[in-house]
Amino acid sequence: MTDTADSLDSLDNLVSLRVTRSGHVAEVTLLGPGKGNAMGPDFWRELPVVFRTLDADPQVRAIVLAGSGKHFSYGLDLPAMMPGWAEYLTGEALAAPRTAFLDEIRTLQESVSSVAAVRKPVIAAVSGWCIGGGVDVISAADIRLASADAAFSVREVKVAIVADLGSLQRLGAIIGEGHLRELAFTGKDIDAARAERIGLVNEVHPDREALLTAARELAEEIAANPPLVVRGVKDVLSVNTEQQVTAGLRYVSTWNAAFLPSKDLAEAVQAFMERREPNYQGE
Template sequence: MLEDEKLVSLSVEVRGHVAEVTLLGPGKGNAMGPDFWRELPLVFGALDADPQVRAVVLTGSGKHFSYGLDLPAMMPSWAELLGDGALAEPRTRFLDDLRRLQQAVTSVAACRKPVIAAVSGWCIGGGVDVVAAADIRVASEDAKFSVREVKVAIVADLGSLQRLAGIIGEGHLRELAFTGKDVDARRAERIGLVNDVYPDQEATLRAARELAAEIAANPPLVVQGAKDVLDAVRGPQVAAGLRYVGAWNAAFLPSKDLGEAVQAFVERRPPEFQGR
């Protein structure tokens, strides 16, 4: 399947008809750097094409699912855009790069095999984008979720704003997107972000594996057909929303507030936003 690819940020293990994909980092808290964005579509494209695989479990190594985007690793490629007076060329390169990241997340949603995300610990920013692209989410008691982008002066642009409305509803999504607040596992269950909550990481992963095996025991083409039908309306809406937010961020992302967010992150202090 992936014999010719040496994976750095992900591991893949197939048992019977269930594949298990684990985030490995290498950034702290499985932060999502360049290797992750390169490998994610390769892995899910291969799983989609593998007739042996009928369901996928997606989880994180260590205590946390993911801290989200690895800002120190990703920011150098966007540095020119953040300067004063960025013109069309750096904005176009940023848009191309952003679309590549969007397509990486979409590879999870586009996989014809149902994907079950098993979440423990923190699931922040890009982590929420990825689990929103999964079909089903389960979590451990210690799980916490945050659509954190607003805290760093960015409009979330990798799929959370497009996919979560159909999962948790507009009101809950707007609250999370406007505040950037943390949501614990029990509230995540109440609003429908996760299906079930389990006592710890081991129990959560076991439940995800059991659910994947239950799905894999059904006729595979019928399961894939059900997923295709369910995505028939939402898929085009998500794609349109991703195109729109990509254009919006290419136009409006550079700001004094974003520079302040980056500087505050480096200096480990609260940012002071001025709407500039």
């Protein structure tokens, strides 16, 4: 693929994402720089810039979103993100730091929501691991495809966090409340076969190369249709869930700003850094 659109020139210096274009299809690739394309400060800053730029580009009619290397994303880059949140997450945090943390959560939510808000269809192509924040991002896409080695996890509960970036708000309409509650309560991993059975992904392909080929072909098929009509279809479909998602995101951001700090969260972070199983006490 080659980038030929003048309006994409501003995206040349990205750190966490790469954007290319072929014809009317743009491809956004997660680059990390954290291991497994983990999502650190650069990612959350750059994601909305990329999708707003693609939204404004009249030459782009469909978007493919994929991870570089073997994995889509390990999710939130905890080592990169936690130092900046230390003040917010102590049990002694008063109104000012909690309000600042509320603003931080809503900024991250808006970053993910930029994927849903773009007026061109977005196809997420998932290979390898798609964990936590990765699931939030693909939940904001219009269509999800996977390779046979893909694995998914709404894993926030495992690190003493209520998922707050969109999975709990968007996945119910995609996979149904029963499946969503099971995944969110347990934090379990599911493979590509189950993801297809429950409707999280539309199709499973043998490997990453076949997956990307299928995603690009589907994007080209969409891009061949009248662009304003496709945009209208997405707009009409989004009305069904948009208000509910917005209200849910606002509620969970307020809930987490109030209740996220806990001894269990501190234990989760410590256990992660020490590479051991956490011992939760419900405190």
